[in-house]
Amino acid sequence: MRMCGDKLTWKCQIFAYMRVLFDRIFHVLRKAMKRGYIMNLTLDQKRAFEKLKEFAVSNSYNCFLLKGYAGSGKTTLLSLFVNYLEQNNISFRMLTPTGKAASILREKTGCSVQTIHKAIYDFDRIEVEEIRQTENKEDLRNSEHSEASEDDVVFFLHFKIKQKKPDDIVNIYIVDESSLISDQDQGNSFLRFGSGKLLSDLLSFVEGSKIVFCGDHAQLPPISMNYSPALDEEYLRRNYGLRVISSELKE
Structure with missing residues (x-):
């Protein structure tokens, strides 16, 4: 167990070192470009x-x-x-x-x-829109319910420029x-x-x-x-x- 822990710690240290190295290389390249040293195009x-x-x-x-x-x-x-x-x-x-x-x-x-x-x-406003859905006549004949329609409410979120x-x-x-x-x-x-x-x-x-x-x-x-x-x-x-x-x- 001790050996596994040591290996894991070693790998983490290498990873951290490589990350720092790549970050430094990146910043050096950025500075070089800002000074006008344009890479081969x-x-x-x-x-x-x-x-x-x-x-x-x-x-x-x-x-x-x-x-x-x-x-x-x-x-x-x-x-x-x-x-x-x-x-x-x-x-x-x-x-x-x-x-x-x-x-x-x-x-x-x-x-x-x-x-x-x-x-x-x-964000501008919220718009609420009521949608009325009417059942067709055949459904009404076969339906036990007296209500011919039901209402759905839909929300729209408006965003302005x-x-x-x-x-x-x-x-x-x-x-x-x-x-x-x-x-x-x-x-x-x-x-x-x-x-x-x-x-x-x-x-x-x-x-x-x-x-x-x-x-x-x-x-x-x-x-x-x-x-x-x-x-x-x-x-x-x-x-x-x-x-x-x-x-x-x-x-």
């Missing part, structure tokens, strides 16, 4: 990074689409981009459609990340996993967010700021849609009047 990444930097300081465009397949280096590029923004005192916020995606991006970039819903919605504070100035919103963002009314749920159209509400909330949509356009589109509107240049131009520039990572 592919040609596509270099081109995209230059376009992102120009986008950050120019007023020619207010929407940037960063597209690429899984493993093409989108997250690496976002890490470099947020370091560039920090160095140049350009305010930004990072958002994702899901909590899982937020956790992954937070771990990979070391930055604060919120879900879109948490960032742009506030937040009102931004005057001092809450964000220059650039960065949205990862943007292929999941729908622009169709999802109001069939007991949770009702804004207009029901997440993309529309997001763009309404960030009005006056720039936005970067990052994602894999080859992934499955949002539910009830056959394409990803947040990664579609023409859709964003036609429906929201955005001035869009894009870059795709293929290597």
Whole structure:
């Protein structure tokens, strides 16, 4: 028993040491990037990074689409981009459609990340709706009960788009996993967010700021849609009047 305990303690010590070592390596890499020591990038990444930097300081465009397949280096590029923004005192916020995606991006970039819903919605009210369900005539004939109907009560929780504070100035919103963002009314749920159209509400909330949509356009589109509107240049131009520039990572 003593030997088993010693082995367990030894393994725990090794694990703790490795964790500290990896944390130190991570922080060293972060500091190196902040000093401008950019890791080796592919040609596509270099081109995209230059376009992102120009986008950050120019007023020619207010929407940037960063597209690429899984493993093409989108997250690496976002890490470099947020370091560039920090160095140049350009305010930004990072958002994702899901909590899982937020956790992954937070771990990979070391930055604060919120879900879109948490960032742009506030609780508004509870709506109570009475639904009257009438039995058909055949059921009534065969029923021993005199009541022809019964009432059901349904509760809906409504969330409204937040009102931004005057001092809450964000220059650039960065949205990862943007292929999941729908622009169709999802109001069939007991949770009702804004207009029901997440993309529309997001763009309404960030009005006056720039936005970067990052994602894999080859992934499955949002539910009830056959394409990803947040990664579609023409859709964003036609429906929201955005001035869009894009870059795709293929290597």
